[in-house]
Amino acid sequence: MNKAELIEHVSHVTTLPKRDARTAIDAVLDGVIRGLQADGKVSLVGFGVFYLGKNMGRTGRNPRTGEEIQIPERILPKFKASRQLREVVS
Numbered sequence: 001m002n003k004a005e006l007i008e009h010v011s012h013v014t015t016l017p018k019r020d021a022r023t024a025i026d027a028v029l030d031g032v033i034r035g036l037q038a039d040g041k042v043s044l045v046g047f048g049v050f051y052l053g054k055n056m057g058r059t060g061r062n063p064r065t066g067e068e069i070q071i072p073e074r075i076l077p078k079f080k081a082s083r084q085l086r087e088v089v090s
Contacts, residue, residue, distance in 0.1 A: 036077055046084050053078040 001009070003025070011021040032050055035042035042050040057073035081089075 044082075046082055048079055048081040048085055050077060050079050052076070 007018055007021045007025055010016065010025060011018045014021065016024070032042050036050060036052055040052045044050075052075050055074050055076055058071050060069050060071045061067070062069055
């Protein structure tokens with residue numbers, strides 16, 4: 001399911017016009033982004049937790065030249081599904 005299909009689904013289930021469903025979904029996604037920026041964690045009970053995780057720096061290799069390069073550490077958004085979500089999809 002992509003974003004357009006999700007908007008269609010929300011519009012159908014809630015009987016909202018697609019424009020309002022798109023606004024609602026955009027607001028939720030914006031809230032998750034702002035929550036990660038502010039607190040580093042957004043917990044949705046029964047769904048899962050979005051959090052910031054750190055990928056450690058490492059030494060890699062340039063595939064064209066074979067030369068070793070240093071890959072810096074970086075912070076990435078991650079998601080851990082709740083037990084309920086894992087049970088439903090398995």
